[in-house]
Amino acid sequence: MTTVTASAVPTGSLGNRAARKLLLLALAAAVLAPLAHARWSSGSWPAALTVDVSGPLGEVSDWIIDNRDSHPLFLYFFGHVSNVIVLAVRAGYLALLAVGWAGVTAVGALVAWRVAGLRLALGTAVAFLACGLLGMWVPTMQTLALMAVAVLVSVLVGVLLGLAAGLSDRADRVLRPVLDTMQVLPAFAYLLPVVLVFGIGVPAAVLATVVYAAPPMARLTALGLRGADQEVLEAVESLGTTARQRLLTARLPLARKELLLGLNQTIMMALSMAVIASVIGAGGLGDRVYQALAAVDVGAALAAGIPIVLLAVVLDRVTGAAGERTEKAPGSWAGRLSALAGAVAVALAGRLAGRLEWPESWALDIAEPVNRAVDWMTGHLYSGVPVVGGTADWAGHFTTWVLDPLRDGLLWLPWWSVLLVVAAPAWLIGTWRTALTAVLAMAAIGVLDVWEPSLDTLSQVLAAVAVTLVIGFATGIAAARSDRFERLLRPVLDVFQTMPQFVYLIPVVALFGVGRAPAVAAAVVYALPAVVRITAQGLRGVDPAALESARSLGATGGQQLRQVQLPLARPALLLAVNQGVVLVLAVVIIGGLVGGGALGYSVVFGLAQGDLATGLVAGAAIVCLGLMLDRVTQPTERRARKGA
Numbered sequence: 001m002t003t004v005t006a007s008a009v010p011t012g013s014l015g016n017r018a019a020r021k022l023l024l025l026a027l028a029a030a031v032l033a034p035l036a037h038a039r040w041s042s043g044s045w046p047a048a049l050t051v052d053v054s055g056p057l058g059e060v061s062d063w064i065i066d067n068r069d070s071h072p073l074f075l076y077f078f079g080h081v082s083n084v085i086v087l088a089v090r091a092g093y094l095a096l097l098a099v100g101w102a103g104v105t106a107v108g109a110l111v112a113w114r115v116a117g118l119r120l121a122l123g124t125a126v127a128f129l130a131c132g133l134l135g136m137w138v139p140t141m142q143t144l145a146l147m148a149v150a151v152l153v154s155v156l157v158g159v160l161l162g163l164a165a166g167l168s169d170r171a172d173r174v175l176r177p178v179l180d181t182m183q184v185l186p187a188f189a190y191l192l193p194v195v196l197v198f199g200i201g202v203p204a205a206v207l208a209t210v211v212y213a214a215p216p217m218a219r220l221t222a223l224g225l226r227g228a229d230q231e232v233l234e235a236v237e238s239l240g241t242t243a244r245q246r247l248l249t250a251r252l253p254l255a256r257k258e259l260l261l262g263l264n265q266t267i268m269m270a271l272s273m274a275v276i277a278s279v280i281g282a283g284g285l286g287d288r289v290y291q292a293l294a295a296v297d298v299g300a301a302l303a304a305g306i307p308i309v310l311l312a313v314v315l316d317r318v319t320g321a322a323g324e325r326t327e328k329a330p331g332s333w334a335g336r337l338s339a340l341a342g343a344v345a346v347a348l349a350g351r352l353a354g355r356l357e358w359p360e361s362w363a364l365d366i367a368e369p370v371n372r373a374v375d376w377m378t379g380h381l382y383s384g385v386p387v388v389g390g391t392a393d394w395a396g397h398f399t400t401w402v403l404d405p406l407r408d409g410l411l412w413l414p415w416w417s418v419l420l421v422v423a424a425p426a427w428l429i430g431t432w433r434t435a436l437t438a439v440l441a442m443a444a445i446g447v448l449d450v451w452e453p454s455l456d457t458l459s460q461v462l463a464a465v466a467v468t469l470v471i472g473f474a475t476g477i478a479a480a481r482s483d484r485f486e487r488l489l490r491p492v493l494d495v496f497q498t499m500p501q502f503v504y505l506i507p508v509v510a511l512f513g514v515g516r517a518p519a520v521a522a523a524v525v526y527a528l529p530a531v532v533r534i535t536a537q538g539l540r541g542v543d544p545a546a547l548e549s550a551r552s553l554g555a556t557g558g559q560q561l562r563q564v565q566l567p568l569a570r571p572a573l574l575l576a577v578n579q580g581v582v583l584v585l586a587v588v589i590i591g592g593l594v595g596g597g598a599l600g601y602s603v604v605f606g607l608a609q610g611d612l613a614t615g616l617v618a619g620a621a622i623v624c625l626g627l628m629l630d631r632v633t634q635p636t637e638r639r640a641r642k643g644a
Contacts (some may be wrong), residue, residue: 045446053448054613057545061612064196074197074634077404082203085149092145101132101358104141112314123317127310135363136285136307143284144203146277147270150209154266158214162221162262167247172222180359180627188600192607192615195280205282213269220262224255264319271312276590279607293593298510299367300373309495316494345365374510381511395517398463403516407459415446418455426632429574441624450621456598458590458625460516464523464584468579472528476535476576477561488534493529505594519591519600527583531576538572539565578633585626599625 068074096104105128113121131140161179164171191208198204202232227311232250241249252259278286381390410418422442427435444452479486505522512518550564566573592600599618606615 007606029539037575045451045513049446050449052448053617057613057616061196076195078150082198085203085206088149089145089206092148094144096141096145101137104429105129112318115318119200120317120321124314127314130310131210131307132358133362133364134303134306134366136304137358139285139288139304140307140311143286146206146282146284150206150213150270151267153206154210154213154270155217155263157210158217158262159221162225165218165222166225179218182215184213191280192612196612201281205277208280209270209273209277212273213266216265216269217262220254220258220265224258234526260319264316267315267319268312271308287340290529293505296509297367297371299370302370303366313494321626376451377510382638391511392513395512395515398517399515402463403459403520407456407464410455410459415451419443420517421600421603422628422632423493430631434631438628441628446622448617448621450617453598453602454621454625456599460520460598461581461629464520464527465581468527468531468580468584469525471582472531473535477539479532479536493532496529498526505590509594512592516596522591523587526587527580530583531580534572534576536581538569541572542568574633578630581629582626582632585622585629607619
């Protein structure tokens, strides 16, 4: 049998280095474990090492509530910010209504045609018309108005932060942990402080969306500025330009693709907040989904969820095409002017005909047939299916055979052994700093006195990640080896990847009921597209020369995969694991709404009860979990290069 070597890197040295690290960890465990056991015999985190932060946080919450209507900070700063946001959103909403459904559809199609061509223009028009046919035109316009303001503010904030991080190493070091926290902290955790300051309503929803959506714009702006061609910058500097001129004429134009990708990601993040923000008064499509989920009305939730998905897909395609387009848009000036005139004519015709709002008689009610289908699935698939059992049986077995043992096993482990288990993989794939960061993040969870619920959440994350990786790696390998399968899979992944997190709960609740298993199922569906895409891209990006060399030696397809593609795609596979963990963690928290319990429930409970301490402590624990899992699953750049 032919043996193919994937890399010239001496694997023996890597193995010896890993063995030395494991030996040092074993020696440390042998010395420290007896001391820790003698001092703290209990398996759970010792109460003596906890800090109660509920008191100070409660005092802060009480002060905000008592002074919100009288303190100058609220009257003359936050009050004006709130008024500006309300006026901007209302102006956008009234402008959309004034244009009418025909005008909005025509203008949307025109923008899509101008940026990406005729096919996407037709798709945009169909998407807007579908929103009207589903009877969701007015909620769609409400969501568009709110998202437009939120995206505009997010882009401004993100660009300013990105400029600071991209032009200053010191600012980059300061902003990096802040942006990490903003991206890892679940949305529910920072809804509560925003609501305390601004109250329930549109301003709180917009600002919560900005906090969630601004980090990608900041990161990609900084990335684009730092990745600018140094030869071009030196040539511009040799002409005697100032720093401001170099920024405006060289750095920003060279970072155009990254800036447009940041806009794309900001829009996607803002739309994913549409449903979550409805909890604090955002209104629009998100409120329809949330109210329907609260009433377990799957049909109504789907009718409101489909427009969110359509908007996400259209905006993703348009902004993505803008980032990839390097030449001028097709069409002459005469053609563009005629298209613009046509859009204006359509809008005026609709206004003159008195058809600004979508006619109710044109709306289709899909809620009833969908609910009938759900009732049928519940009656025939939920339980009692011969041989295989029903979805409820699957959820019960998964909880009993996987989730419960995993949770009980983590809770059984002494707290110091959990820290050692965290340190081992973090040090193996990274450096001692990586391991120290992971251990300190895990220890912070114990200090905050949320050790047991955090381990419960961790058990759900680990189970969901395991399922996601098994399915994702298998599907990604199949997509990398078959162009036809990849083409068939692409639209499915597109829909799944642009669908907001809340929408995943609709079919999951219908099929599995409530509990931890449904929360895991929703997390798997949400994280799967990213894992599949990264895996397929990594395998397709393997050096063709290495594959050709393997084939010339007579290697079979399986040998090429095992001995060449998978080893060379190791950095991409580790990135897939990392992204799977981050995405699973995001949805497992939302799973607290459908019975996931643990930290997710604490965050939701804190928001519902106005309990700042409970919500923020649970949110901080989630940030620590995310930081720990990130360090454990993502190798340092130096290690990734050595192992590639």
